Amino acid sequence: MERHERQQLRSITDEVTGWVHQAQSALAHRDEVARAADEAVDSLRRAVVALRRDGTVDWGALPLSPGDGRLLGQVARHARLPSLAPAEDRTLRHLTTQVAGSLHDARSAIGARRFLVGRAKRDAGHAAARFVADFREWGVSSGVPLLLHRLNSHDDRRFEVGVADVLSDWVGFRTRVADLGRAAEVIPSAVVADLPASIRTIEKALQDEVRYRAAAVSAGQAVRNCEVRRMLVEMPVERLKDATRDRIRIGPLADAGIATVQAVLDHGARLEHLPGIGATTATRMRGAAQTLWQMTYDEMPVRIDIKKRTAETTELLRCLGAWDAMRKTKGATTDLALAQALAPLAHALKRDVSHLVVFAVGARVSEFKEAVEAVRRRARTIDGASGPAASGDPWDDFLSRPADYFAMLSELGFLTEDEQKAHGDLPDDIVEAVRRLQLDTEYLSASLRGYQSFGARFALVQRKVIIGDEMGLGKTVEALAVLAHLRANGDHHSVVVCPAAVVTNWVREISSKSSLRPHRVHGPGREAAARNWVRSGGIAVTTFETLGWFEDQIRAVQDLGCAVVDEAHYIKNPTALRTRRTRRVLDAADRAILLTGTPLENRIDEFRNLVGYLRPDLIVDADEFAPGRFRRQVAPAYLRRNQEDVLTELPELVEVEEWLPLSREDFLAYRRAVADGKFMAMRQAAMLQGANSEKVRRLVEIVEEAEDNGRRVIVFSHFREVLDHVVRALPRNVFGPLTGSVPAAARQAIVDQFSAAGDGAVLVAQIVAGGVGLNIQAASVVVICEPQLKPTTEWQAIARAHRMGQLESVQVHRLLSEEGVDLRVTEILARKRELFEDFARVSETADSAPEAFDVSEAELTREVIAAERERLFSRDSANPPAGEEAV
Template identity: 55%
Template sequence: MNKVERARLTATIERLSGWVTAATRMQAERADVEKAGKSAIHVLCRTVAIARGGRPAWQVVPLGPQAAIAIRQLAEANHLPAMSGADERDLASLTASVPKAIEESRSVLGARRLFARRERKDAGANAAEFLTGYEAWAIGRGLDATIENLRPTWTGAATLGAADALSDVVGLRPHLEKLGRLDLIDATPVHELPDAITALNSALKGEEEFRKEATRAGDAVRRAETNEVLAKMHVDRLREATAERLVTKPLVDAGITTVGAVKDTRNLESLPGIGPASARRIRGAAVTIEQTTFDEMPPRIDIKRKTATATILLKALGAWDAARSLRNATSDIERATELVDLAEAVSKQTTHLIVASATSQDAVELLVGVNAVVKRGMALSGARQTTTAPPRDPWEDFLSRPADYYGMLAELGFLTEDEGKAHGDLPEEIVEAVRALALNAEYLTVGTLRGYQSFGARFALVQRKVIIGDEMGLGKTVEAITVLAHLRGAHGLNHFIVVCPAAVVTNWIREIQSKSKLRAHRIHGNERERAALSWTRYGGVAVTTFETLNWFQDNYPLTLTIGAVIVDEAHYIKNPDAQRSRNTAALLRRSERAVFLTGTPLENRLDEFAALVKYLQPQLLVSTNGLSPRTFRKQVAPAYLRRNQEDVLQELPELIEVDEVVPMSSADTAAYRSAVQAGNFMAMRQAAMTQGPSSAKLERLKEIVAEAEANGRRVIVFSHFREVLDQVARALPGEVFGPLTGSVAAVARQRMVDEFSKAGHGAVLVSQIVAGGVGLNIQAASVIVICEPQLKPTTEWQAIARAHRMGQLDTVQVHRLLSEEGVDKRVTEILARKSALFDDFARHSDTAHSAEEAFDITERELAREVVEAERERLFAGGPGPDDAGESDEAAA
């Protein structure tokens, strides 16, 4: 090889060495980027699994500061120039074969050529020839450009962050798509989640302590009651508790005559005739009886016997209720449990979340749950320092809301419900589905739902379109409101409609406002247009009537999503051909959920009941011809739930009092205005009941009597006024006894009551409240209707006591018919004010309790005050007679 050839070879080696170095560096750079990209995928694909109802619902990837680095690394890896198979082979040849050839070729260059052996020189010559040819091939191949083009030179990653995680630039989406639909959301809503869950857990722990204290207090009441029973139980009962032969005569001879005394006597062995073995058997029998009695003993709350242990129990229940009221969030707690892993995985540095949902659950629904838990946690954090203390007088609180207290006792297990009866005739698969649903109570303010009420609401939610036919007095309205509150809290729905008779519109408005956080709108009367606009704009519950519904749908096409429709007194639409039925049916078609409320779904014919079912779930019934009752109940069971009071209220008999607030009809209003103008207080009190078929109160009374008949109950109707009683007696169908008035002789009164007691279901005894409220026991009746508020509290108390007394096996329902405006409202307000004042000064006085007249309020003064107030309201204080109330008794 001559000098020129050696110089050319040296230049070739230099060029190829540079390519080898560049290729090696390029491969190392690519390897670093690829390694970082794989590591980034590992970091970014570490998901948090969230299960709902025991099933996977979401996979969440929290993205924080480190995620931004990983996203840039993955994007760089995603933007590495593509390397073909030929490129890989070329680079392999360059980085493997060429360096070896370069090393061998050096034996023919420089001083080495002078000392190299023949074989090395031959190898060097061959290598030189290879390099020369390889250089020519590489130049022709453009290998140097290939090396440069394969370098990771993309600079776009520098500006990327978590917000770009799912962009095509990054390349993360293909690695996560197997999880389902992907959404990238701002993580700010979850920043407070860890603290919120901590607050919830703390509240639960605190509530659990209150619950335990209430349980201990309940057991103390049961223990005290047990001791009282044992103190009256004769020692001979010991023989029933053991199969062994017991001799009790020595106990009686020693003056130990009760099981309680046996339990309290320590040294039975010292008694004559009783040895160690006998003493052991006697004690064992006493313990057995004591435990059996205790196990079967419910905690008694007797307002006539305010024992110390019962007072402690009420205080403990009040404290527990106060702790629970801070959360009232069964669904929020369930959500918090679902979100624990997410809370542990996020911090305030988390900027975004990638949410993957394999089912219909989407990121928005996840955020709804997060927001609910955070909201609840923040409320608890602010409230735990100011937990509402139990009332100073627990008995007053108990008297004001006994149902809440009995509900708590039931929840603690002291009062048990027959689950089978609470579930009606429902198939087991529906029962299981109902049990699996957790109620969202975020928009519910009612203290405690009874177990059967919770079940009824969940049944309506699971089955979507149903009839709740619970017996009057079990709280169908509360169940319906619970359904609406759940739909608002759990699903975000906010437009609901209640269709009902005009007489109960006011009651619905009041119940919605008192038992939920939902906004109530009265779509009835003069303000219906304004209310309808407000409902459309702000959402809530539109309460309208069967008659107004047509106007409502014509003027407000209801293009909104209707979350649910409640139809109260649903038997009003049993005739599908009636206009009100067609209007209601049109509304039902616009909503996926509906609840019919009626205690009398079947009035005359089976087809009427079937018609109601067909509005809701038409597939359940094809024909009613020839169906047995059992078959019919089985067919309609998926759409119909009914419970009777005696089936679900184990603490019967109970007094259930309902204020039926009824708007005045136009005829009522006209008669009432005339009475006010004349200053006739007694005529004012009667006006809403003496207008015959035009009387709104009378129409409501008919509905109450009809439902009572359907439920196998008898009714007493009380009024102060003879004219009212005469109107009632003429207007009511069926068996009506009376009027029982002060002019009826005592013997004739009892005969009248006896005949009433023997009469069939739906029988009505019409009685003057003073005459029927004293000296008669009328346990046959379990529904009491008081037509107008009485001027003496004792008058009502005594009248109610005629039916609600020892020997009464049914719950007693008291319905007070109250006009929405006017004298009834005024009298009720004045009596409440004056009664409260009296309570402060005399309620705990012995004189007050022994003299009923201490509760009376001067009728003349009350009449004058009411007449003056009503004149001012209706006529701006116009002139009228000054002798209001002068002829009160004569008017009666």
Template identity: 45%
Template sequence: MGRSGREAVVRGRRLYEAAQAVAEDHARAVEAVRAALAPIRDGLAERELEAIPVARLKEVTEGRLRLGEVERGGFRTVGQVLDAGPYRLRQIPGVGQQTAAQTVAAARQIADAVRETIAVHIDVDRPDPRTTALVVALHVLVEAGPEAGRALDAARALSGRLGPLIEAARPVSSRLRLLVAGRPGRERALGAAAEIRVVAEQAESEGVPELLAQASVDLLRGPSSELAAMVDFELRSAEYYSLIAEFSDRRPDPAAAEGFLPDEVAERVRGQALDDTLRRVSLRGYQAFGARFMLAQRRVIVGDEMGLGKTIQAIAALAHLAAEGRSHFMVVCPPGVLINWTREIEGRSRLRVTALHGPDRQEAFADWKERGGVGVTTFDALRGFALPGDGEPAMLVVDEAHYVKNPKARRSLAVREWAERCERVVFLTGTPMENRVSEFRSLVGMLRPGLADAIGEDRAKVAGSKAFRKAVAPVYLRRNQLDVLAELPALQHTDEWEELSARDEDAYRKAVLDGNFMAMRRAAYAHPEESAKLNRLREIVAEAAEGGLKVIVFSTFRDVLAVVRDALAHTVVLGPLSGSVPPAGRQRLVDEFAAVSGHAVLLAQIEAGGVGLNMQAASVVILCEPQVKPTVEQQAVARAHRMGQVRPVQVHRLLATGGVDERMVRILANKARLFDAYARRSAVAESTPDAVDVSDTALARRIVEDEQARLGALRGGR
């Protein structure tokens, strides 16, 4: 085995050196990020500590610390105490060694807590040298992508195996060394050389040398310029912020990231493997948990708040099953997001995707049946396809699953029939329940009828929201933005209350007299030349234009959007994006909106624009009127304020005093509390049963009658 043994050791050593190089290149890139991140975090911490009064130190010591002399010595903030240290504090009359030491120790506890909660935000409109340096350093790792992570894992595994073997095989390098090693030494050396050959051949068959070589090239390649790095950050900010969170050691609370699931469910999910070989992007920790939840629990609802990446979690689960050899998958979604789904699957995975939509959908369906991959279709189109055999597709993903909450609707029946034949089913929805617990229970019933029976609506009302959430834990996962996305820019809500003009009031009174709820809701725009709401909308848009900000204007009503378009004659206005615009047209409008340089306005019907489309280009959202369902507003805002947004988002809701808007806002607040209690983790008190039973039709009738009574216009008198 002389020559062959030496050749095996040489191959192994080359592979080992390549693995070591990747580890070193990655460590160097990580160190560059940490070095750029440290001064930013230190500066943020210093500013926060300078704003915390010394009196807060008493809370750390439960009131035992005496701070009177320290404050009289001129120390006003925790930051000042830390800068001074115990020696300078002891110079203050009346402050002894023990008090000084305890004061500084308490200040350090607060400083540690502050550093744990610091969130780094990068202002793309006003970059400074420090944040630019951070983006440049991060760019290397983002550009290297998940392939670098796989290469690093392979490098570590190879280093761990080959290092000891190469050392044991050293005598094989020359005949003399092998001779003097003695019989036991020779046997160990030759055995190690044989094992090196096996390891090297396996690595070569799996393409590991090429993976390592490419990773080293990627990790050593920097951006062409600072500008190129900043542009890439705007395009892929979610990936940059994910790395910032990782290297800041600022990860979300584990319980929150796991949706506060019971320990036994969470443990089962953690043990689920997740193959990433067919996935092109990295996942955040909570996203990986979500994908594992889909796989481990098999038939589930993922109700993450809008903007947390439910789509990529589903794609990760599909990619895992494909890597295991499964061939067919189906995604069902509203038509407005079909193109978005096909883009996401193509861009974020290596899975074949086929759109099953339009006049040729039956031919496309036949092609999907024959060749496999991910079929993406709409609720209506699904009803026209032949039902699959049991066990195929390997996973059915239903996006915006609240569309099938009515068990008697035709699209709900079609989804149920497909779900019964699929081993794994994933319902994605940020709004699993809106007015009634029964709606949420209906979704659970499609997945696990037995569990739905166990959480009957009456029992849910009696037991309360905590018991309800515990009961549905095996099938339901929800995380909220504030719990897992520390870096999401600020979201500022402002209710813009306006007094109706005289002509607005006339239009409103006529609508009330006619009992026309929809006319009441848009009466404020009936006379554009004197519309108080429209005047405020113009002002908001003008302010956004001065800052070069993009604006989305949402309304339920197309005629209101037409009025807005006419009022913004000197502005770049796109849309309206409405239900009558085909899916390709909707996505094209969003793309055109994002491509406009500087200020622009996109008009959108809230039901069409508030579902599925990503509108991160906007940083101002205007809601022309309050909505009947709180989740409709939440979805619309989340189109702009979601993972990947790089600017703060301002939300302006235009409201008129004294009429339908005031009444709707009060009722919406009750509905939101119900949603919080049953579908989110929330400290809100249990909702009252009468709030559960409010339907949209009953709500409209009640508001009309109340307004008729208020205005003295109820026919027949009261």
């Protein structure tokens, strides 16, 4: 090879050597950046928290702190590397391998080493030199220098990425973690900032529930101990003889001034030192006294007497209220499942976390946000229940919801229920199936007695049933418990069909005893209510009359979980139009509940019809059966319990506010009275329209139900004309009217005749006459036709039936129009009640001055007439209620 050729080859190899060095540097740099990016991604992946519900991952959550910007910078640095086509990558790999090797061989042909190697080596070097030269020529024409310049001149200085940009395309992180979820979203830390505290609150509440329950049990035992002591203080020592087989001489106790069993217990070991009593006799006496104590304790229910507010009872109510708040947390199964799912994230959140990447796996990211908010709401509820409000007077809460407190006492074992009687006539296999079902009370805010829980679970297990519990046992809350359970398990739509008179009561009960949404599909706003129900779910409350307009929309709903029919005797006639409409809704629903307080056993034709709507398979050969036998045959679809069966503490007083709409005739009469400014006429208007009066219709129903349940009724009104209308509306077994013009002797004669009459008898009395000086224990149902201006008048009237010697519970029905004077008077008296309660707390004479609650009649009259004239005679407010369609 000539000298100039060697010089030319040296120049070529030097140039290509530079290419090799540049390629090696570029590849090494790219490998280092890729390795750093992989390590950064691995580090971030390890920080992802899997959030599981029911064993399935719903979300992955990656907490990010500002310091993670350095890791994201590594990922972005790799993403920002100049792109490299496959052919370009092959060129670089070729340069650093084959070309680099050829350069080494070429030096043996063109460098000083050519004199030291053999011919074969020199020939190979010449071949390598030619290869390098050819590659150089190809490289120049292919743009290799430009490629190397592009790769080595790129500015890739280290930098940090703001964590808010983690999912930006230029960072490149999203594509590297696509396997973690089908979608991902960056969420500011503010969304989950208080999640750790919320989780801690819920976890502590669950732990505290056991402690609060134990405190309630201890407080209940203290109340029971006080009551037992009170009874033993009054129990004569002679009773010791009944508690032991040993002979006990009572004389020495009497000589020592020990007259009661409690005194024996109080003396304890000192007994044996009394004259005539040795160690053996003292031991027998104490043993007998302890036996009497235990027997009394075991049989002693825990009573709450609002007239005897002892420190022990107040503490019991406080403990029950605190336990109830914790218990509701434990019963919120959906929220607790969410809290459990989010707990790992809460524990992983550090103070410096600024953002969160949420990956959707089994659920959407929006559902993650909803879960966080649900847990936050649950924690706020717990904090509110245990905060300052919970430290108020526990009697206030008890008086607002006594049934809840009695349910808690029952759950704690202080009020025992006969479980067998709670089952009615159900066969054992159904009872066992009902027991196995766990009731989900997440959407139910009311507490349930044991028999109420059983009734709700019976309806769920048997799917279509009749619940015929006696009035006062809580059929409404049993039905609500069913609807709440179905909502918690995915059924969003339910419907209640009832008489117009009880629509308002249903709407109020749903709102006060559950978190379900009621929709009043009746009256002027029915179209909007129906649309809202179809769109958002909840409970539609409608009437038998409105059903003709509404039934198509009901049957079009795909998830109609349950249809409830209240006052089911309204559909006893299978050929009636209202019955046919209702049956179509019952058929469309997955579950159905017919509610009736009327015992059906002695009306076998009606009984057969109602059962046949739900379970026609149960009425085969029904004509051959006596009523009792037929009831047992249809037991799988029928449950009835009486008060005496399941309420061992038999409530002395059950008060019901019957809020009723004004019929068209009621409204027109009432409007005339308002226009004339006649306050007393306003108060009577809703009772003077005969069969067109909603109050009169409801009164007739109450009397009929009382007769069916073996009860007698007393009807009170302030007005003589109202009483005359009541007598005409109740055609049989009516006594009175007992008014102020009836002489005292004649009054008692009327009461005696009423007391001797049979079930369903009605005594009609003017409240100022029949409410004073008479004992009417024969009546266990009291109806007050209008709110009284002096509540003391009502109290005295109720006391005529609810008094010593009354062996039954007393039911009080207040007939109230949901608009107009009744509502106004009730609101004004409620304000007065608050003032009186404030007065009672600070006044030692409050108990002897209930008139402090009464209100000036003139003052009330002026206020009500002015407000009603404004309401009725302002523009667009004077339209009477629409008439009901025929059924």
